[in-house]
Amino acid sequence: MYAAAGDRLIVRSTHVGGPVRDGEILEVRHHDGTPPYLxxxxxxxxxxxxxxxxxxxxxxxxxxxxxxxxx
Structure with a gap:
């Protein structure tokens, strides 16, 4: 997984009908874009x-x- 600041992180529920969460990636801690992300x-x-x-x-x-x- 690779990301940059400004990208969106979307997390789907592991349960049927569960909520989908999304958020803005504010900071990437590694230069190669790998997690963790703020x-x-x-x-x-x-x-x-x-x-x-x-x-x-x-x-x-x-x-x-x-x-x-x-x-």
Whole structure:
């Protein structure tokens, strides 16, 4: 998984009908774009350091149609 500041992190629920969370990636801690990421969640405004799991995707800011296929 690779990201840059400004990209969106989308985390799908592992349960059927569960919520989808998304947030803006504010900071990438490694120069190569790998996790962890500092994320501001859109539903709460809370900022957290996130190590995304297999249920996460990155939507790159330079490609609005990108759904994070590089996950």
């Amino acid at each position: 994320v501001r969640w859109s539903d709460t405004g809370h900022e957290a350091l996130v190590f995304p799991g297999p249920d996460a995707q990155v939507q790159h800011v330079d490609d609005p149609g990108d759904t994070g296929g590089d996950v």
